[in-house]
Amino acid sequence: MDEKLTIQDIARLAGVSKSSVSxxxxxxxxxxxxxxxxxxxxxxxxNFVPNVTARGLAGGKTRLVGVLTxxxxxPAIPEILRGVAEYIERTSYEMxxxxxxxxxxxxxxxxxxxxSLRMVSGLLAILPCDLTPHxxxxxxxxxxxxxxxxxxPPEHFPCPWVGVDNRTGGYQATRHLLDLGYRRIAHVMGxxxxxxxxERYEGYCQALHEAGLAPDPELLLQGEFDPAxxxxxxxxxxxxxxxxxxxxxxxxxxxxxxGFLEVAEEQGIQIPQDVALVGFDDNLVSSHVRxxxxxxxxxxxxxxxxxxxxxxxxxxxxxxLPRTRASQDGKHSQAGAxxxxxxxxxxxxxxxxxxxxGARAGAVLEASAPYRLDGAxxxxxxxSLVVRASSVPA
Amino acid sequence: MDEKLTIQDIARLAGVSKSSVSxxxxxxxxxxxxxxxxxxxxxxxxNFVPNVTARGLAGGKTRLVGVLTxxxxxPAIPEILRGVAEYIERTSYEMxxxxxxxxxxxxxxxxxxxxSLRMVSGLLAILPCDLTPHxxxxxxxxxxxxxxxxxxPPEHFPCPWVGVDNRTGGYQATRHLLDLGYRRIAHVMGxxxxxxxxERYEGYCQALHEAGLAPDPELLLQGEFDPAxxxxxxxxxxxxxxxxxxxxxxxxxxxxxxGFLEVAEEQGIQIPQDVALVGFDDNLVSSHVRxxxxxxxxxxxxxxxxxxxxxxxxxxxxxxLPRTRASQDGKHSQAGAxxxxxxxxxxxxxxxxxxxxGARAGAVLEASAPYRLDGAxxxxxxxSLVVRASSVPA
DNA sequence: GTCTTGACGGAAACCGGTTTCAATGTTATA
DNA sequence: TATAACATTGAAACCGGTTTCCGTCAAGAC
Numbered sequence: 001m002d003e004k005l006t007i008q009d010i011a012r013l014a015g016v017s018k019s020s021v022s023x024x025x026x027x028x029x030x031x032x033x034x035x036x037x038x039x040x041x042x043x044x045x046x047n048f049v050p051n052v053t054a055r056g057l058a059g060g061k062t063r064l065v066g067v068l069t070x071x072x073x074x075p076a077i078p079e080i081l082r083g084v085a086e087y088i089e090r091t092s093y094e095m096x097x098x099x100x101x102x103x104x105x106x107x108x109x110x111x112x113x114x115x116s117l118r119m120v121s122g123l124l125a126i127l128p129c130d131l132t133p134h135x136x137x138x139x140x141x142x143x144x145x146x147x148x149x150x151x152x153p154p155e156h157f158p159c160p161w162v163g164v165d166n167r168t169g170g171y172q173a174t175r176h177l178l179d180l181g182y183r184r185i186a187h188v189m190g191x192x193x194x195x196x197x198x199e200r201y202e203g204y205c206q207a208l209h210e211a212g213l214a215p216d217p218e219l220l221l222q223g224e225f226d227p228a229x230x231x232x233x234x235x236x237x238x239x240x241x242x243x244x245x246x247x248x249x250x251x252x253x254x255x256x257x258x259g260f261l262e263v264a265e266e267q268g269i270q271i272p273q274d275v276a277l278v279g280f281d282d283n284l285v286s287s288h289v290r291x292x293x294x295x296x297x298x299x300x301x302x303x304x305x306x307x308x309x310x311x312x313x314x315x316x317x318x319x320x321l322p323r324t325r326a327s328q329d330g331k332h333s334q335a336g337a338x339x340x341x342x343x344x345x346x347x348x349x350x351x352x353x354x355x356x357x358g359a360r361a362g363a364v365l366e367a368s369a370p371y372r373l374d375g376a377x378x379x380x381x382x383x384s385l386v387v388r389a390s391s392v393p394a
Numbered sequence: 395m396d397e398k399l400t401i402q403d404i405a406r407l408a409g410v411s412k413s414s415v416s417x418x419x420x421x422x423x424x425x426x427x428x429x430x431x432x433x434x435x436x437x438x439x440x441n442f443v444p445n446v447t448a449r450g451l452a453g454g455k456t457r458l459v460g461v462l463t464x465x466x467x468x469p470a471i472p473e474i475l476r477g478v479a480e481y482i483e484r485t486s487y488e489m490x491x492x493x494x495x496x497x498x499x500x501x502x503x504x505x506x507x508x509x510s511l512r513m514v515s516g517l518l519a520i521l522p523c524d525l526t527p528h529x530x531x532x533x534x535x536x537x538x539x540x541x542x543x544x545x546x547p548p549e550h551f552p553c554p555w556v557g558v559d560n561r562t563g564g565y566q567a568t569r570h571l572l573d574l575g576y577r578r579i580a581h582v583m584g585x586x587x588x589x590x591x592x593e594r595y596e597g598y599c600q601a602l603h604e605a606g607l608a609p610d611p612e613l614l615l616q617g618e619f620d621p622a623x624x625x626x627x628x629x630x631x632x633x634x635x636x637x638x639x640x641x642x643x644x645x646x647x648x649x650x651x652x653g654f655l656e657v658a659e660e661q662g663i664q665i666p667q668d669v670a671l672v673g674f675d676d677n678l679v680s681s682h683v684r685x686x687x688x689x690x691x692x693x694x695x696x697x698x699x700x701x702x703x704x705x706x707x708x709x710x711x712x713x714x715l716p717r718t719r720a721s722q723d724g725k726h727s728q729a730g731a732x733x734x735x736x737x738x739x740x741x742x743x744x745x746x747x748x749x750x751x752g753a754r755a756g757a758v759l760e761a762s763a764p765y766r767l768d769g770a771x772x773x774x775x776x777x778s779l780v781v782r783a784s785s786v787p788a
Numbered sequence: 789g790t791c792t793t794g795a796c797g798g799a800a801a802c803c804g805g806t807t808t809c810a811a812t813g814t815t816a817t818a
Numbered sequence: 819t820a821t822a823a824c825a826t827t828g829a830a831a832c833c834g835g836t837t838t839c840c841g842t843c844a845a846g847a848c
Contacts (some may be wrong), residue, residue: 400805448806
């Protein structure tokens, strides 16, 4: 029944031309109410949905965005994707998932192959690691792109970016321990080559400084962001004579903190009675480890949602401020195209955006394709502290 | 440079017709070596990749398969998807991810909307829960589909299915405990409405039976497959007087086992010294809980790979046994289409398949579109026992 | 009342491929 | 040697939409 209807069929059934049906479906402004209703009646009656593929070919825009991720088994990825998926579900776009094994030496080729298909109208790159320079080339050639990354990029990094404020996060963690009365607070840094490790450390120093304390080099350790290095640091610390132990430890990510918990259990060290512990990230597991980990929460799913919102604005600016350009040069808006509810979910979502973002978005409309910003949008979301048993004696 | 080339451009540059270029790219058999080389030289020189969208429109097959999943934050999902992604990466197909919130009452509408776009040529439905009957309707209308599910379907369930042998899994868990010398072994079942819960229980009974033991009704509890119900069962069990405790417990999934670990820790019960524990699933976390959980491993990523392999065979049978049909009626094969390495990854993958699967696949070639099997393929993969500290006293 | 203007909607071109159909040159058959 | 059969390739139709171009008609201007 509602199987293989084409726009031609609908046109015939409604007694109008193909072009008219197309215009109705795409919310072309200069259409008489009567025509619109005549067409929509048939469309609804037969439950017609235009063929995406044909639409993509003719209109030059596939309603697909690519999402490039590390393996889904990495801690934060599923949560980020949840945010992306929940947002995308409310739009007329779909998500093509490219889960890349970044350890594969040919991954730049993989990316090129993907993009050369010209199937996706935009790309969301999640934690692209060392792929960044390569992706940047594509961006500069005109591919709409947004990055989610825990490395805050340099100021003039051209590509839109979403992440968190690591400095403040480090501050929150340390401040929490100070407020509990701890004074000898150790820090386990991430690898120095990562900017975020540096920033979290700076937040730690700042909090100490405000409390009138100076960072003690003896209480600074260096890890690799994985559980193994966490175990190593823990052993090193707990091997010292008891008087040289810290009272509390701020570990730069949850993975390393898990290592601490394991070693503590092995050695019969009570957390938080003997040593308090705070992590960073709030991975899903962190509330299930023993004891539940106090940690600085990164709003992963919100990061995903924000990033995809940004990307869709780049891919299809008309969604954001419908009509603006239409009234200028006669080009019609595509907002609410097809079967999505009138008004368009994107419009409402954009209304709830950061003020800064909204302002910048205006600039987008002025720019001509391919999309390009003179000053890039970098969105920094807030971290928040989640207090659990590992830092608070019962 | 290699930006907006069309097949027309390539044809002109090579001094041949569009059709010839298309045929070369699609491995049409009746092509002279000379023409092929002439075209391929240009294709390689300009690094040409045909536009997927146009291909989809003209050929009637989008090279997209949909993957329908519960929220990615569910335990097994990322691993299943990893298997899917790794397989798909080696083909010329892409994966469109639909992450559905099954708690949303309108999810059947969501599915309909997705499928009515006719964007994906096939659908992999992962743990579709109560969506199964609805999906089945789409399958019976001709949509190529494979389900991954922990409920082994009834024998004449028409849709291809991939899962594990829950009965044997339950047997393995129980047998392991028996081999360690335990005799009073409790079982915490999943909800009776799930067939897999029933099957795991049967495996448990069978192992007991072989050991000359009868299942003790006092040692059978009923959970809901979530940590909360695990905690409830644990409290109930440990509230009994010590002599009525079991020596070991086989819990029907890891989630509930986590609940047991939590309660045990609260109450100072040593695992496995006081009570041994075995779970089911081997979620990623299960090796990181304290103590690490002995459990029956479901090969999730392998399930994903197997299922997507099956789906691609249904979507494009030519991939599997190239040429067979071509020689019959002149229709040419599409194997190795486009830029994928000659021979086609699918062909080699299929060669390594179950014998049974290969045999059935032959039947696929005979069938005319829409794809349909008279007897459905149900693939049951093997579970394996992963021994960790929770069942083995150190 | 005629001319201008703009709203409206149909015809046709177009997007970039695949597939059918027919024409050509070759080779095998009689 | 004439001819049927086949291999090879180009021309054109087609997939199902979007967008351009243009003609028509009604309202407003002079």
